[in-house]
Amino acid sequence: MTNPTALRILTVAVAPAALAFAGAGSVAVARPSAVPVPTAAEEAQALDLATREIAVRSVRGEGNRTNEVAALIKDRLIAGGWAPADVVVTRRGETATLVATWAGSDPKLKPLVLSGHMDVVEAKRGDWKRDPFGPVVEDGVLYGRGATDMKFDGAVLVSAVIDLRAHGYKPRRSIVIAFSGDEETVMATSAALAEELKGADLVINADGGGGTFADGTDKPLYWLWDGNEKAYADYQLEVTNPGGHSSEPRPDNAIVQLAQALVKVGTYQFPPEQNELTKAWFERAAPFEADPAKAAAMRAFAANPNDAAPLAIVRADPDLVGKTGTTCVATMLSGGHAENALPQRARANINCRIFPGHSREQIMAQLKTVIGSDVVKVSDVTDGSITPPVTPLRADYVVAAEKAIHAAWGKNVAVIPNQASGGSDSMFYRALGVPAYNASPVFTRRDERFSHGLNERVRLVNIKPALTFYFNLIPDLTK
Ligand SMILES: [Zn+2]
Structure with missing residues (x-):
């Protein structure tokens, strides 16, 4: 993914009401009894999976270990109640894809696809302050290649789906987790997954969009989601x-x-x-x-x-x-x-x-x-690009996403639809007529965006709201 569009703000003062909501989690949820509140154990599980994934060097070329990232996710899903046959890891050349299905109660409904990728951009130890593949947490910040793009995002997404199942949620619409293995480079697996899942109702991609904290703080200001790209x-x-x-x-x-x-x-x-x-x-x-x-x-x-x-x-x-x-x-x-x-x-x-x-x-x-x-x-002389059609805006998604981000981060967070300038796995789904929205619930400070760059990091204050986001969004799109 590319960095969320940086709005050039903004010494704009955050209203006190917004501050009160920051980190308030599900306090603002309309149906508190129906939506679970993430537990400390669930937060720890999400961080643990992210850390394990970052430690695996899933970079294109010799020694590509993307299939081991897939195996980590598969193990978690099986432990969370998925039948082994419902979690398909496919070796594709040096890399791999993962497709995990949670069957809904109504087989006539087209599935919801939760999309992400397991590969990361190359990172050289000598250029980084810390080992890019030796994840560390310091002062509430997780450092490592993939911390923002997108192993943390992917781990939180997978963990949230597992947690929903543990909380007894039963989807009417099937939920398919589909993670590609070469999104950062040739996108051959991205195209293959989209072809395999072109019968989907909707794709939510955790790789793109995202929120912005007020400078130097963990106070959420605004959140972008991408509905299209050039x-x-x-x-x-x-x-x-x-x-x-x-x-x-x-x-x-x-x-x-x-x-x-x-x-x-x-x-x-x-x-x-x-x-x-x-x-x-x-x-x-x-x-x-x-x-x-x-x-x-x-x-x-x-x-x-x-x-x-x-x-x-x-x-x-x-x-x-x-x-x-x-x-x-x-x-x-x-x-x-x-x-x-x-x-x-x-x-x-x-x-x-x-x-x-x-x-x-x-x-x-x-x-x-x-x-x-x-x-x-x-x-x-374009090399392998596609031209996705205009994606329609789906009202059910727009309403559910706004509700979920407000439940997660507070009602004063501005929600801003965006047209991305960089490509993601979503473009392959859009090209096949499946609406795809990039909607990472993770917030970053504007001066801490190191996606694809050095010393990539993510603030752990994100874990609880990000789980809360999915606890709201996924049921709203599948119940
Ligand atoms: Zn990405």
């Missing part, structure tokens, strides 16, 4: 030329022609666009923007995306521009073969992030129109 595309621009001696210039020069095309692409802006998710994001994120002019522009953009003045303000901010439409930027450049020769070839890569609802072909056609020259050859 598609990734690479296009190559290429100009070829017979070349020649540089003392005898021709009127056409491959480097100059490519440069002219790049200037056109660089100054072109795709039309502003909006969908339910981005409209809601701009409306609800605006209160957390510290700059009043920008906050006003965010609200105005939400009201009318075609209004030029607010659009210009929003598009000037690299954090916001991606939410206003398709973007394409030059990312690589090469050309020429000798200091004293006319270039025979010049090439550039244009990387695009396509707003949902457009195909790669459409965007390539638009680039050709913008460039307006037959000399520049444009080709789609």
Whole structure:
């Protein structure tokens, strides 16, 4: 997953009421008798599983131990009452997937999929302050590769499902835990799982979304969930030329022609666009923007995306521009073969992030129109990306997620729907028509986001609210 979008806040004071709710757990739950309160033993179990998983080096390449992570989870589920046959660990090349089924009482209902991944990004011991695969807890913080992406999240999710079963919950709709084994790299298992589970009703992915604490505190401010993502595309621009001696210039020069095309692409802006998710994001994120002019522009953009003045303000901010439409930027450049020769070839890569609802072909056609020259050859060189369709917003999910996060973290936490800029396993489900929402209940401080980076960590204050979140959400989606 990528880091949750950082809103540039926010010395914004948290209302005292919000502070009172922080950590109040299930006090705010509407049906206190129906929703269990996580016990200390359950919290300890979740942390224990997370710690054991982090200790296993599930990194792509030689010595990949993802199948051992799967075995840890399988053992827990079997101890929690799953029949061994209902927990399928499949070796897929050097990695593995896990699919665990808890059958619901109504076989006619399509299953709820709880999604995650077991692999992590490579981490070198020498670069880290602590051993990335030797998890440690210090001052209420768990350190190790996967602490945020996403072994802690996965362990809490699995533990919550086990706890629900122990508390006697009986789902009407089947619950399928589906963990991939190469999400951080080639995503072959991600695609395979989505294909296997394309008959699902809904996918909740713990790898993405997430909450933000007020700076330097454990006070929850706002929570994002991702309902969609932009598609990734690479296009190559290429100009070829017979070349020649540089003392005898021709009127056409491959480097100059490519440069002219790049200037056109660089100054072109795709039309502003909006969908339910981005409209809601701009409306609800605006209160957390510290700059009043920008906050006003965010609200105005939400009201009318075609209004030029607010659009210009929003598009000037690299954090916001991606939410206003398709973007394409030059990312690589090469050309020429000798200091004293006319270039025979010049090439550039244009990387695009396509707003949902457009195909790669459409965007390539638009680039050709913008460039307006037959000399520049444009080709789609995207490596293995897919273009998910627009995912509908499901009211049952929206209501259940908001209720669950408020039960977990307090009613004053702002809930902000988001369109992610990076991909996750969810895109494979969406591409097959299954709604998938990234909804990690874990909160982080903005200066402690080290997903994929050094010294990854998570605050243990998350365990109880995260379990509470699932104790609410999962029954609401399966009862
Ligand atoms: Zn991830």
